[in-house]
Amino acid sequence: MLKHLLDYNEGEEFDLTLLVKNSQLRQDKKGKHYLLLQLADKSGAVRANYWQAEPEDAKRFETGTIVEVAGLLEDYQGRDQIKIFSIHPVSASENVDVSQLVAGAPEGEKQMRREIGQFVAEIKEENWHKLVKYLLKKWDARFFSYPAGKSNHHAYEGGLAYHTLTMLKDARGLADNYPAVNRSLLYAGCILHDMGKVLELSGPVQTKYTAEGNLIGHLVLIDEQLVLAAQALGIDQESEDLLLLRHMVLSHHGKYEYGSPKLPALLEAELLHRIDDLDAAVNAITRELGATKPGDFTLPLSSQDGQRYYRPKKEYQ
Incomplete structure (x- = not known):
């Protein structure tokens, strides 16, 4: 049986x-360079330090590089860390099954398609329904396979669709609790808000930001896609239907400093921002807790202003 990274126990050596997944060139207190790495396969990711690094190694082991690693798992502050014996990039001529290197969403694609389709059916406003269906069809393959991010949250194959589905739930x-909420607008916003990431990111394997992602960003990219979809569907460019949906996607980061060109000015836009922020936070915290031993704290989470989270010793009911 093929063993993956997280199948190994502490102190057990491996060659994999x-x-x-992430690479940062840093300096220790003596000014010597090292690489802080996050190494992964489909079972998950583990932190590692490459102490013998030279500045040029930042390019050799940049994010997205496939590497051959000999080492062992050891405990560091209550979580697994890789002690590297040797590491080198895998050449392009070597046959690597990349499907073994990428983690997947907790739910299968077929199930996510079915559930998201049920939410689409509940969008009663005709133009919003048409726009959502049009863009889901246009970007179908990417939407259900791409991650929702490069490293922060839902950074795995199918992560974009899974993030969308959990937000819809x-x-x-x-919407059930607050009758003032327009369910159709909120559902449409949830489905479309991050769809620009199919253009912002390169894909589920060796994920990088595209030129469009770096220069424009997913909020503006999906706004552009909405305008083009409206043109294709014959929807009036001046209609309030389109205006409201464009506002939903453009304001969903919630604050100017988070990259939103506009602040939420609709009840549904405010809720979309908060749901998005909540789901991203829960995903990031849960991921770190899963890599932390009971009775210990996570490492500081940059996405949560450096906060550390405690994993209780007991599994409570």
Whole structure:
């Protein structure tokens, strides 16, 4: 049986082909360079320090590089860390099954398609329904395979669709509790808000930002796609229907400093921002807790202003 990274126990040596999920060139207190790496396969990711690094190694082991690693798992502050014996990039001529290097969403694609389709059916406003269906069809393959991010949250194959689905489930509860919420607009916003990432990111394997992603960003990219879709569908460019949906996607980061060109000015836009922020936070915290031993704290989470989270010793009911 093929063993993956997280199948190994502490102190157990391994020799595996892994993916560099994240790579940062740093300096220790003595001014010597080292690489802080996150190495991964389909079972998950583990932190590692490459102490013998030279500045040029930042390019050799950049994010997205496939590497051959010999090492062992050891405990560091209550979580697994890789002690590297040797590491080198895998050449393009070597046959690597990249499907073994990429983690997948907790739910299968078929199930996510079915559930998201049910939410689409509940969008009663005709133009919003048409726009959502049009863009889902246009970007179908990418939407259900791409991650929702490069490294921060839902950074795995199918992560974009899974993030969308969990947000829709949260949105359903809010719409049930608050009659003032326009369910159709909120659902449409949830489905479309991050769809620009199919253009911002390169894909689920060796994920990088595209030129469009770096220069424009997913909020503006999906706004552009909405305008083009409206043109293709014959929807009036001046209609309030289109205006409201464009506002939803353009304001969903919630604050100017978070990259939103506009602040939420609709009840549904405010809820979309908060649902998005909540789901991203829960995903990031849960991921770190899963890599932390009971009775210990996570490492500081940059996405949560450096906060550390405690994993209780007991599995409570």
